[in-house]
Amino acid sequence: MTIEKRGVLQEEVQRISPQELAFDIDGVFADTFRLFVERAKKDYGYRFRYEDITEYDFATVIDIDERASDAIVQTLIDFPLESGIQPIDGSVKILTRLSQSGPLLFVTARPNRTPIMAWIRHHLPQVDPNRIDLEATLTHRNKPDILREKGVRYFVEDRLETCFLLQKYAISPIVFDQPWNRKSHPFPIVKTWNDIAALISW
Numbered sequence: 001m002t003i004e005k006r007g008v009l010q011e012e013v014q015r016i017s018p019q020e021l022a023f024d025i026d027g028v029f030a031d032t033f034r035l036f037v038e039r040a041k042k043d044y045g046y047r048f049r050y051e052d053i054t055e056y057d058f059a060t061v062i063d064i065d066e067r068a069s070d071a072i073v074q075t076l077i078d079f080p081l082e083s084g085i086q087p088i089d090g091s092v093k094i095l096t097r098l099s100q101s102g103p104l105l106f107v108t109a110r111p112n113r114t115p116i117m118a119w120i121r122h123h124l125p126q127v128d129p130n131r132i133d134l135e136a137t138l139t140h141r142n143k144p145d146i147l148r149e150k151g152v153r154y155f156v157e158d159r160l161e162t163c164f165l166l167q168k169y170a171i172s173p174i175v176f177d178q179p180w181n182r183k184s185h186p187f188p189i190v191k192t193w194n195d196i197a198a199l200i201s202w
Contacts, residue, residue, distance in 0.1 A: 015201035018101035020153040025108040025116060027158030028176045029095070030080065031088045033058075036072055039083075044068045056159050056180045077110060080119040087123045090193030098200065099127040105150055107135045107143050109162075144169035156196060163187050174199070 026032040033053060040046040048062045055061045059069060075083050095104055104127065110116050113136040121129055135146045140162045147155055148169060156174045157163050160181045163173035167187075175181055177191040190196050 016154050016199050017201055018098055020151065021098075021200065022105035022107055022147060022150065022152045022155050023095075024155070024157045024159070024162075024176075025106050025110070025120075027178050028156050029087060029091050029106070030116075030119065031086045032076055032080075033178070035083065035085050036076065039072045039075070040064060040068065043072070051179050053179050054182070056161070058180070077112065078115055080116050081122055085119065088193065092123055094193045094197050095124060096126050097197075097202075099124070099131045101202070103131045103133045105133045105135075105152065107137060107146050107155070109138065109140045109143065110136050111138045112136060140165065144171060147171050154199075156190065160185055 023029055034050055037048065037050045037053070040048070044065070046062075046064055046068075048064070052062055058064075059066070076085060098104060104124075106120065108116060113134055116136070117132070117134050120132055120134065121127075124132065133150075135150075137143055137146060140159065143155075143162060144166055147166070148171065152171060154172045154174060155166055156176055157166070158176045158178045158181055160175070160183065163175060163185065166173045173187050174196070175185065175187045175189045176196075177189050188199075190199070
C-alpha cells in the first residue's frame with residue numbers, strides 16, 4: 001500500500017486496525033468550512049472562495065468582519081444539523097462499513113457534544129447509536145489525553161497544529177487534505193475517504 005506525504009510517496013506496509021483509529025469531525029467528516037463560505041456569501045455578500053482559506057485561523061487570510069464571522073461560526077456550532085452541514089463525500093459509506101468492526105470514535109474540539117451528536121446520528125442512520133462514541137474536548141490541547149485513554153494510535157485530523165501535538169504523544173496523525181493544511185509536514189495525507197479505507201485492515 002502506498003500513501004502520500006507532502007510531496008513524497010512513501011510505502012506503508014502495515015494497515016490500521018479499526019480499533020486503533022479515530023476521527024476529527026469538522027473538515028474530516030463534516031464539510032463545515034464549505035458551508036461557512038456559502039453562508040458568508042449568501043448572508044453577508046462576501047466573495048472569497050473555499051480555496052482561499054489557507055490557514056486554519058481563517059481570519060488571518062480572508063477579509064471578513066469579525067461579527068459576521070462569529071455569527072456564522074456560532075450557528076454552525078450550535079445548529080450543525082439545522083444549518084445544513086453536509087458530510088464530506090464518501091464518509092458515510094466508509095464509516096457505516098467501519099462501524100461493523102466496532103464502535104466509531106470521534107474526538108472534536110467543539111464545546112458542546114449534544115448538537116454534533118445529533119448531526120452524526122442523522123447522517124449515519126444505518127449505524128447503531130450505541131456504536132458511536134463522541135468526545136467533545138472544548139480545545140485541541142485535550143485531544144491527546146482522550147485518544148490515549150481510548151487506545152487510539154491513529155487519528156484523522158485536518159488541523160496541522162493538532163497533528164504536531166499528537167505526534168508528541170506517540171499518536172500517529174493522518175492529515176485529511178484541506179486548503180489550510182498544505183504546508184510542508186511529515187505526516188501521511190489522505191485526500192478522500194477512499195484513501196482512508198485503503199489504510200484500514202478490514
